[in-house]
Amino acid sequence: MTAVFPFDNSYARLPERFFTRQPPAPVRAPKLIALNRPLADHLGLTLPEEDDTLARLFAGNDLPNGAEPLAQVYAGHQFGGWSAQLGDGRAVMLGEVVISDGSRFDIQLKGAGQTPYSRMGDGRAWLGPVLREYIVSEAMAALGIPTTRALAAVETGEIVLREGRMPGAIVTRVAASHIRVGTFQFFAARGDTDALQALLDHTIARHFPDAEGPAGLLDAVIGAQARLIAAWMGVGFIHGVMNTDNMTLSGETIDYGPCAFMDAYHPEMVFSSIDQFGRYAYANQPQIAAWNLAQLATSLLPLMPDRDAAIEAFTDAANGFAGRFDAEWHAVLRAKLGLATAEDDDIALAFDLLNRMAQGGADFTRTFRALCSDTPQDAASAFAAPAAFAPWLEAYQTRLTRETRPATERAIAMQAANPALIARNHRVEEAIQAAVGGDYTPFHRLNSALADPFTDRPDIADLQQAPTEGERVTQTFCGT
């Protein structure tokens, strides 16, 4: 059976200066690692059965009918420094599929070879980042957090040179779109107002059909990003490389490079090996998002007839991010604590817990999960230094006496807001190390466990546990 993708490639119909037409570079010996069948079904793909044929397809050696492969161009601020020319340097988009409810998804091969935007890079990816993206993006989807998805992973049978000779791999990424803050910046920096207008129209039609003009788009993106960052923070997720080229207009999480979930809570936690100054630390994420959105606002200014009035309005909009984020974050915290009624001191109570967790070295996921149980005092065992927890628990239980929702209902709601399982960094690393040695068992086991993160399951207790001192992995490396 040949592959059938229901393609309708709207980005390829935009002006030629939006991209370069670029087929993926075939690889030597493609081998299938994983195919996400539920996602393939959701996308309405008809796929061949044989692993070899699937491997050739997801390696880019065979193209599905109707693919119009291209590399997108964009710009961006990386760690605050401006790059006027970036783009898909190791990714090729095959096209867009439209599913039965009308939603549209990009299908992109990441690690597919060089493009005009590769600069000094080889256009390839090694197995580690491919598996990390596969595991973590699918974990985020299962947690209900907006994200790009992973449709497939293949080995290329080629070696890529990184810290050493590493096995090459390709991940097939699925996204509502790959339009980034940096895509707008690219055309704004060139003074290409026609392209900017075309990009605006395309983005509004695709993601926010009710938005009116640049101001409407800006408002919608600010809202989507406020929700997204609050959702990240609610599960202890640290993106690690929130450059403007890694922030989508759709509000999906994108670019799983040096990302990780925290084990022990600390607001200054950083995993990325290249983030020396903690620019993208856990608690900095809302400020960075606001900064990125201010860059988007600046990029939209050329589309406004009255520039001075627009500067004022857009400055207000960008400054409004902080309040909108706080509202979302506070809602996340209230859900995590199971507070259905609202009292003035609720957020202070939540922050007090977080402070005690930081001081007491408490595992973020296990602390909150224990609070959902019949024995919330067990949360103390998630603390390295538990003494600070008991007084807080007393205050919390006093607060709960004023809740009107029955305790059984509260417990169910809290379990849906506090996962039992996250993609713990040491488990992700363990799966990668095993795969490099040819054993994909831990990778597959971790993936299938992460598909159901809100249920306590004794058979995966080892994946739920916090790392021991010796197991802890505190650094991750960029996806390159």
Ligand code: AMP
């Ligand atoms: P990232 O930090 O992963 O968002 O990547 C930043 C930029 O570097 C993007 O334009 C990528 O396409 C490009 N890039 C990263 N790795 C490679 C690579 N191995 N070959 C070519 N380009 C790359």
Ligand code: MG
């Ligand atoms: Mg990127």
